[in-house]
Amino acid sequence: MTTPIKPVTKTTHFFIGPGRTGTTYLYNLLSNCPTVLSPIIKEPSYFDSNYHKGINWYDNLYPSIDEPNSSIKELAPQRKYRVDFSNLYYLNTLAIERILDYNEQANFLIIQRNHKELFRSMLYFELRKGKSIKTIIERADTIYNNADCQSHIKKIKAIVGERLKVIDFSLIIQQNFLEISRQCNMTLPTSNLNAAKNARIIPKARIFGIATKSTALFLRRTGQYRLLQWLKNRDLLKSILFITNRTNTKNLKIEKIVSDKFDE
Numbered sequence: 001m002t003t004p005i006k007p008v009t010k011t012t013h014f015f016i017g018p019g020r021t022g023t024t025y026l027y028n029l030l031s032n033c034p035t036v037l038s039p040i041i042k043e044p045s046y047f048d049s050n051y052h053k054g055i056n057w058y059d060n061l062y063p064s065i066d067e068p069n070s071s072i073k074e075l076a077p078q079r080k081y082r083v084d085f086s087n088l089y090y091l092n093t094l095a096i097e098r099i100l101d102y103n104e105q106a107n108f109l110i111i112q113r114n115h116k117e118l119f120r121s122m123l124y125f126e127l128r129k130g131k132s133i134k135t136i137i138e139r140a141d142t143i144y145n146n147a148d149c150q151s152h153i154k155k156i157k158a159i160v161g162e163r164l165k166v167i168d169f170s171l172i173i174q175q176n177f178l179e180i181s182r183q184c185n186m187t188l189p190t191s192n193l194n195a196a197k198n199a200r201i202i203p204k205a206r207i208f209g210i211a212t213k214s215t216a217l218f219l220r221r222t223g224q225y226r227l228l229q230w231l232k233n234r235d236l237l238k239s240i241l242f243i244t245n246r247t248n249t250k251n252l253k254i255e256k257i258v259s260d261k262f263d264e
Contacts, residue, residue, distance in 0.1 A: 008037060008082040013107045013184060014099055016089035016156070018146065020121040021111035022172030027085045029177070033188055037062055037079040041225035045086045047102070048095040055102075061225065081186055090152050096159050107185055108160050112149045113169035119147040120258045124251075130210035133253050140257050 015023055024042065031038040039061040044050065046058040062082060089095045090110055099106050113121075122143050126136045136143075145151075157164050171180050181188040219228040 008079050010103045011082045011084045011106065012103070013081055013083045013109060013186065014089065015083065015085045015109045015111075016096070017087035017110060018090055018113075018118065018122075018149065018152075019087040020118060020125055021113045021169050023085050023087055023111065025172060026180070027083075030083055030188075034078050035080045035188060036186075037082040039084065041220070041229060043086045043088075044084055045088065046084075047086070047098040048088060048092045051095075051098065090156065091146060093155060093159060096156055100160065106163065108156065108164040109167060109184055110149070110153060110156065110164065111167045111169055111172065112153065113147075115148055115150070116258065116262050118149065119144055119261065120254070122147055123254045123257060127250060127254065129213045130207070133250060136254070137257060140261065144261055 015026065017023065027038065027042045030036045040063065041061060044058060044061050046053070046061075050057070086095075089099070096108070099108070123136055123140075126139070126143070127133075131139075153164070153166060165183055165185065167180060167183050171183075177188075215231075216228060219225070219231075
């Protein structure tokens with residue numbers, strides 16, 4: 001007789017960032033995995049910006065066996081891992097220390113991407129959010145430092161030691177799920193798992209980027225997480241507001257920022 005798995009009550013795996021390294025892809029992938037319990041919103045950010053809301057607020061972001069959804073009831077006893085994808089934890093050593101206080105056995109995972117490529121991707125993401133080129137130039141130094149994975153890995157390792165696992169971005173590109181799960185210290189089924197990658201997109205008009213960012217912030221602040229996730233997954237809405245990235249004047253300015261930083 002197989003011993004039933006005890007449902008997890010604490011988060012076991014923290015994907016601490018950075019953004020633009022495939023964390024949304026992994027979140028969607030693991031959310032479809034029967035042995036993983038994912039929060040209803042991708043980035044709870046509890047241990048940094050939402051810490052004041054309390055642990056009950058955090059726990060309530062995770063589906064419960066008591067919820068009316070029958071699939072949750074059926075799968076809850078199988079959950080071996082509980083995950084948190086919060087892309088700014090890697091910038092906040094206090095958040096890392098809070099996580100250790102919360103669960104001293106926690107697994108910390110950071111995805112490492114080439115500094116130049118990550119910097120470029122972060123700049124384009126600012127454009128996607130409706131930021132002006134002037135604002136992006138003003139923030140270039142901060143974004144450059146945020147994209148320096150190596151320096152942040154050293155700081156975090158000084159706190160958590162070998163509990164930090166570094167996943168190379170190339171594994172995300174290759175969709176090498178077996179190796180990813182091994183490096184994450186997770187035993188996961190690989191059948192029927194699929195998730196779409198984020199295409200590089202920019203708003204058709206700057207106001208669209210500003211509006212989508214403001215709407216997302218409002219829904220977060222008012223606790224409407226399920227609606228936020230639903231909107232994020234609407235391809236039709238994206239097609240109305242955004243276009244696939246292509247060469248234009250703004251792109252050339254972004255590339256100039258990148259070359260100024262790395263070719264000087």
